[in-house]
Amino acid sequence: MRIVTWNVNSLRARLERVEDWLTDVQPDVVCLQETKLADDAFPALTFEAHGYETVHYGQGQWNGVAILSKVGIADVVANFADGIEPDPDARIITATCGGVRVSCCYVPNGRSLDDDHYTYKLSWLDRLLEHVGRDTSPDHDVIVTGDFNIAPEDRDVYDIAKFENATHVSVPERERLAALCDWGLTDLFRRQHADAERVFSWWDYRNGDFHKGNGLRIDLVLGSASVAERCEWSVVDRNARKGKQPSDHAPVIVDLRD
DNA sequence: ATGGTAGCATCGCTA
Numbered sequence: 001m002r003i004v005t006w007n008v009n010s011l012r013a014r015l016e017r018v019e020d021w022l023t024d025v026q027p028d029v030v031c032l033q034e035t036k037l038a039d040d041a042f043p044a045l046t047f048e049a050h051g052y053e054t055v056h057y058g059q060g061q062w063n064g065v066a067i068l069s070k071v072g073i074a075d076v077v078a079n080f081a082d083g084i085e086p087d088p089d090a091r092i093i094t095a096t097c098g099g100v101r102v103s104c105c106y107v108p109n110g111r112s113l114d115d116d117h118y119t120y121k122l123s124w125l126d127r128l129l130e131h132v133g134r135d136t137s138p139d140h141d142v143i144v145t146g147d148f149n150i151a152p153e154d155r156d157v158y159d160i161a162k163f164e165n166a167t168h169v170s171v172p173e174r175e176r177l178a179a180l181c182d183w184g185l186t187d188l189f190r191r192q193h194a195d196a197e198r199v200f201s202w203w204d205y206r207n208g209d210f211h212k213g214n215g216l217r218i219d220l221v222l223g224s225a226s227v228a229e230r231c232e233w234s235v236v237d238r239n240a241r242k243g244k245q246p247s248d249h250a251p252v253i254v255d256l257r258d
Numbered sequence: 259a260t261g262g263t264a265g266c267a268t269c270g271c272t273a
Contacts, residue, residue: 010264012266111273
């Protein structure tokens with residue numbers, strides 16, 4: 001089973017590129033973030049023509065997440081499954097695809113450490129852990145994936161000195177990512193490439209950052225132990241960041257043995 | 259140099 005995550009930064013602006021990429025890569029499960037679409041604008045028929053069932057949870061303008069699957073989509077939960085006040089943003093959707101419980105996440109950016117949005121980011125990550133714990137169990141096949149807006153380690157950052165007192169690398173958000181891992185999840189790309197340095201999944205559009213190699217690895221596929229054991233390959237497809245009208249994120253691909 | 263680019267419901271916000 002080939003599963004991928006990709007922050008497409010507007011599915012309306014990116015649909016042709018996404019379609020071409022799906023044709024080339026042939027993933028079984030696709031987790032998309034930042035579709036920036038309302039549910040009634042989601043191009044379900046377009047993906048159906050590529051062989052995918054789809055679920056989308058969007059709000060238009062900002063955020064929006066989707067799962068595409070060739071191996072079934074069951075027991076869909078939009079937003080958090082914690083039974084309290086729904087998060088106002090469309091940032092998470094969960095479904096069972098090919099026997100794996102998949103959560104597709106768009107973690108809040110945080111903006112800056114003194115911004116209310118950073119507090120929201122931390123509480124969102126607390127709710128994600130709560131959600132996963134209620135929704136499933138670490139001894140099941142579980143994947144929690146998406147744009148985490150967190151670089152797990154300093155080597156996932158092009159120049160850590162530039163991120164002093166910045167989001168994406170701060171101790172509190174990394175602690176929350178570590179809590180997900182303590183629950184029973186593993187960063188599958190890092191597991192596959194333990195010594196990899198300077199492999200990034202996002203590059204700012206500005207300053208020619210992509211061409212300078214100035215990026216962050218913030219798009220993650222976390223898997224439970226049974227999933228991690230099945231993981232035989234993982235790559236960031238940085239070719240998808242090249243060319244005309246790219247997303248600022250590259251897709252991350254993970255292959256699992258059947 | 260506190261810049262730059264891209265997307266959106268576009269002149270202001272989000273990333």
